[in-house]
Amino acid sequence: MTKNVLVTGCAGFIGYNLSKKLIHQEYSVTGIDSLNTAYDKKFKELRLKDLENEKNFQFVNNNLSDEDSLNELNNFDIVYHMGARAGVRQSFKDPLSYIKDNTIATTNVANFCKDNNIQKMILASTSSIYGNSGDKEMVEDLDEKINPPSIYASTKLSGETLAKTILSSHDTNLIITRFFTVYGPYGRPDMSILRFIHWIMENKEVIIFGDGEQRRSFTYVDDVVELLLKVQNCDNSETFNVGNNKTSSLNEVIKIIEKFSNKEALVNNQPRAFRDPDVVLPSLSKSKQILDWEPSTNIEEGIKSTIEWYSSFQDKIKDYTYIE
Ligand SMILES: NC(=O)c1ccc[n+]([C@@H]2O[C@H](COP(=O)([O-])OP(=O)(O)OC[C@H]3O[C@@H](n4cnc5c(N)ncnc54)[C@H](O)[C@@H]3O)[C@@H](O)[C@H]2O)c1
Incomplete structure (x- = not known):
């Protein structure tokens, strides 16, 4: 029987990639998005246009911070809540928008x-709540020790906590997925990998905040989507890290982009961003043990396909706005 699924944030990077996969697996997908201007809306319109070509997709343009935004909708088996206002640096400038779009x-x-x-409610959360991990892998079940280092992380953690409280002693399973720096086709122009690809491909200056030695568990979007499908088999409320088992530094990422684009980066190092962690390291044992999931795309393969995607849309997206 066809499953009816609601995907919030369907015009966003992860919500789009997830919706596309669900549609191709014969789900009936309703997508909701406010198409906000946290970054250039043209990226969202590009993704949405692609989804709207699909038969099993319908779009609702609503803002989920409005209490009645979901009133007209019902009959879903699963809700994937991917909608949020993401971005650590921006969150210090505009806390209220983050509280509305994430917490409320x-x-x-x-x-x-x-x-x-x-x-099932499957809720996108973030590794940003952990802050700097040092050489210790972050495990999911030490929530009481979490001290979020940014407004973004605080609003995401409060979203987790409120959803847990609201759904405890109810039939809905709450599955929280904490993503670690996701990248890939149709990515975000405010995140490092897509910005770096754009700047390098267009021979522009590549701005790096800090010396570029900070390390991240860069996770390819197809691996994330695979886990988001697997959690449907999870019969309990759980929290999972969704990351890569190998970290890379920003400087290593630049080198890989140079290799696959055949271009040289013109690097301009700027002062390090406020509270930017040195390294964020996931423990992936729980997702392996319970879901039999492991990331399968290494950083070289992932960057290569992201560059191929960028090249296929280059004429159009090179003039979109990329946030420093
Ligand atoms: N991309 C990453 O590396 C990453 C890492 C950790 C966590 N996450 C989380 O994953 C989810 C998806 O992130 P993304 O990278 O696709 O971000 P994105 O900004 O591309 O997508 C989020 C979408 O949600 C929509 N949205 C925001 N507030 C809304 C509201 N009030 N009502 C309706 N729609 C709203 C936005 O317009 C946007 O299209 C978010 O919850 C984010 O916090 C992402």
């Missing part, structure tokens, strides 16, 4: 799941 919107989505007896 997540509360509304969790209430919707409770009131409609939805089987």
Whole structure:
């Protein structure tokens, strides 16, 4: 039987890639997005146009921070709540928008799941809540020790906590997926890998905040989507890290982009961003043990396909705005 799925943030990077996969697996997908201007809206319109060519997709343009934004919708088996205002640096400038789009919107989505007896709410969260990990792998179940280092991380963690409280003692399973720096085709222009690809391919200056030695668990979007499908088999409320088992530094990323684009980066190092962690390292044992999931795309393969995607849209997207 066809499953009916609601994907929030469907015009966003991960929501788009997830919706596309679900549609191709014969799910019926309703996507909701406010198409906000946290970054150039043209990226969202590009993704949405692609989804709207699909038969099993319908779009609702609503803002989930409005209490009645989901009133007209019902009959879903699963809700994937991918919608959020992402971005660490921007969050210090505009806390209220983050509270609305993350804390309040997540509360509304969790209430919707409770009131409609939805089987599963799958909530996108973030490795940003952990802050700097040093050489210790971050495990999922030490929540009481978490001290979020940014407004973005605080609003995401409060979304997790509120959803847990709202759905406890109800039939909806809450599955929280904490993503570690996701990249890939249709990516975000405010995140390092797509910005670096754009700047290098267009012979522009490559701005790096700090010396570029900070390391991240860069995770390819197809691996993330694979896990998001696998969590449907999870019968309990759980929290999972979704990352890569090998970290890379920004300087290593630049070298890989240079290799596959055949171009040289004109690097301009700027002062390090506020509270930017040195390294964020996931423990992936739980996702391996419970879901039999492991990331399968290494950073070289992932960057190569992201460059191929960029090249196929280059004429159009080279003039879009990329946030420093
Ligand atoms: N991309 C990453 O590396 C990463 C890492 C950790 C966590 N996450 C989380 O994954 C999820 C998806 O992130 P993304 O990278 O696709 O971001 P994105 O900004 O590309 O997508 C989010 C989408 O949600 C929409 N949205 C925001 N507030 C809304 C609201 N109130 N109502 C309706 N729609 C709203 C935006 O317009 C956007 O299209 C987010 O929850 C984010 O916090 C992403």
